[in-house]
Amino acid sequence: MAPTAVGAASGERGLKSLVWQKLKLSVFDDCRKEEEWKLIILDDFTTKLLSSCGKMTDLLAEGITAVENVYKNREPVPHMKAIYFITPTKKSVDGLINDFVSKASSKYKAAYVYFTDFCPDILFNKMKSSCSRAIRRCKEINISFFPYESQVFTLDVPDAFFCCYSPTVEKANGKDAIMEAMAEQIVTLCATLEENPGVRYKSKPLDNASKLAELVENKLENYYKIDEKSQIKGKTHSQLLIIDRGFDPVSTVLHELTFQAMAYDLLPIENDTYKYKTDGPSGKEREAILEEEDELWVKIRHKHIADVLEEIPKLLKEVSSKRKATEGKLSLSNLAQLMKKMPHFRKQITKQVVHLNIAEDCMSKFKSSIEKLCKTEQDLALGTDAEGQKVKDAMRVLLPVLLNKNHDSYDKIRAILLYIFSTNGTTQENLDKLIQNVQIESDSDMIKNWKYLGVPVVVSSASQQRRQSRKDRSSEETFQLSRWTPVIKDVMEDAIENKLDSKEWPYCSQCPASWNGSGAVSARQKSKTSYLDDRKSGSKLIVFVIGGITYSEIRSAYEVSQAYKSCEVIIGSTHILTPRRLLNDVKMLNKPKDTVCIKNEEKL
Template identity: 30%
Template sequence: MSMSDSDSSSHGGDQKTFRQISRDRLLYEMLRSTKVKDSKSTWKVLIMDKITVKVMSYSCKMADITEEGVSLVEDLYKRRQPLPSMDAIYFIQPTKENVVRFLADMSGRSPLYRKAFVFFSSPVNKELVTLIKKDASVLPRIGALSEMNLEYFAIDSQGFVTDHEKALEELFGENAEGSHKYNACLNTMAIRVATVLASLREFPNVRYRAAKSSLDVSMLTTLRDLVPTKLAAAVWNYLAKYKATIPDFPQRETCELLIVDRSIDQIAPIIHEWTYDAMCHDLLNMDGNKYTHEVPSKTGSTTEKKEVLLEDHDPIWLELRDAHIADASERLHEKMTNFITKNKAAQIHHSSRGNWLLNS
């Protein structure tokens, strides 16, 4: 899914990209808010689960996190060394398993950390809050308990995904009707779409493609037909809660949210994309946005591996990613030719590389 750059009033009217808004919330609204003047601990430990690690990595770099006072990043489900003199920041999903892990870290006479600042990625239910309150040894050690409402993956400056690779199977497959996976997938998607709108401080008119009604009684409406309807209803329920609980959240509609399923355009999935971006992901063995390739070593006798991140900070990628592959190829060749003619070091390297290719 994608959306245009937001000009949200909650961010001082500054026009920021979608990824920048996500980054600012994570760094300033979450990490920086844990800096207490009377705190004895300068550096903190950041603890995340599998999902929140991905949320963080899509928007922030390790240098950004370190700059906000985090000296160590840990996995909630891995064995960790006790650091009783340091404070910890928990950025986790509001699941029972995660809360039980957190309580195990912070309860008893010897907690792993001095104080815990807990931030949930999406709304937490009352049962889990009650579970935390029941542990009298943990309550004095909690510095914050807050809902960040940020559980989506900002893949670039204008786009996000809810990370459901099997959504087509779970929502439209033969065994989708009435299955637990069907409901779980819809609910998780609704939560994550709603947290996008919470981050943007947008309260939309939710419009969706309703199931076609038929006078023919033999044409029954299936759960597959109701995917947009059910998703729209779930998103609206979360937005209604945000409207009542999040400070400065709009009380009137500010934009339009359109929810449709793939049946509205059945030809699109089988049309091959010929953009530079699509071709890179289709033809190269990429890990997310990271491409690893081999180049000649300095000695020229062997090769060495190098990693390239195809992201918004790369101006060439930003310029060419949406161009047709033929156009992109011509423009890349032109840029390379111009660079070589103006750079003596590049001329020498290009010449030596050509000789290496001939010899090999």
């Protein structure tokens, strides 16, 4: 657990660096004494949080000798002081109290307690009455989100999807509880960024975004009112957009051919860990973590697979030609032999080999079945073919996919959904025929349950709506099988250029003058450069999607930040989506769920 941005080689890592620096200042520096070693006690949430921005070596540099779990039995170390970095939940607080039941049986010499966010009075008083004699510090540091990448955060509450969109949760209070928890987490993100953004939300198709936006605005106001140290008294030059997942269903099911999105869709990557073999099928299995410390990964993750397959072999040839150690055709087996012969530059070549493995794995899946799918998907999503001709009969485009035995049921369901999205719904009769012909009765809720996200699925033929108009990107260079642009990219660009319609994107709060455009009017009044210049350098656009974001939407945040130097885009959600995982979640929406994991369910 180390800061991913520490050291000259690793460079800036945005959110991860910010979170580590805040932890260092608020926790480690706060209780530091020269030549005094301490233990750190974590719960599951803070273990993951610390792991997301740091490594064990840097904890050692902060005087931490060991990391322990507050829930588990531990050997007493009565001569040492312990830092408790925990969430303000009943389970974690009880773990702390149990360590200091009596002076004679105390596990540690003293406790320095740091909560991720606000600790309810009932828990604070319980702790105070039970073990106050042992506590030297007790603070709330306001970090209750995970920095996933330099410009990406998650709240790590995937069950929020069920809570917010399942019709069965409305009757209970589960939805209100998850909304409160999410709002608190988003406020800790804003506090970490030292921003008090103007809050806006997408008014349709559901009201989740407006409810969450209102909660966030109220909690932001309260936070900056209470925080005496903060220099922020009014709104900063930043904007927060809150959106329901149903605003762009297409980007969630389309096959993406940029490297990161494609790999996470097609390969069994779990917890950002890719498993591979270097010496063929019989070789030893290895693991590689896909993270921003890997500069090559950062360089190629948003590139099209065709560009990646061209770039990595070039890098490998450069390395091998310097060593003059390979002959003939470049292959993974040759590279494995090269690494055995010349171990002194193994590290230099390992990362290229990892990414070449990923690229080749992706391409083997692509060539076997995905390539033909992609053309159909793009035509359905855009309503035009690669030549720009309008698709006149979407069903005719869809049928070859449904009749192809090489496509599995998930791919066929994704294609059916794109057909339904392209026509803004279909008739009940048509939907029943599709489900029966493809024999997906058991998975039909993967299609039908999209209605709970506010997406039209079954409509009468008379009420079918026209396709939503999109930005014309025909002049932008792209690959024929990657013509679709996520809707969120349009939103980000329009927000930065003050072109968002205030009726479609209402305000929950007063935005700074430089953000308060209400559409074409403000664009006419000022030139693009002048209203961008009005903003302080380093202004931020924060986008939060309720119910998950895709890797293509993550890529859009980086692309827009690159294009508009005056504004950094930070994107976040409850969790990160892959198409298969989303379809499984959609299928469950109309099922009863006995237990729903809410991050602070134990605060009571």
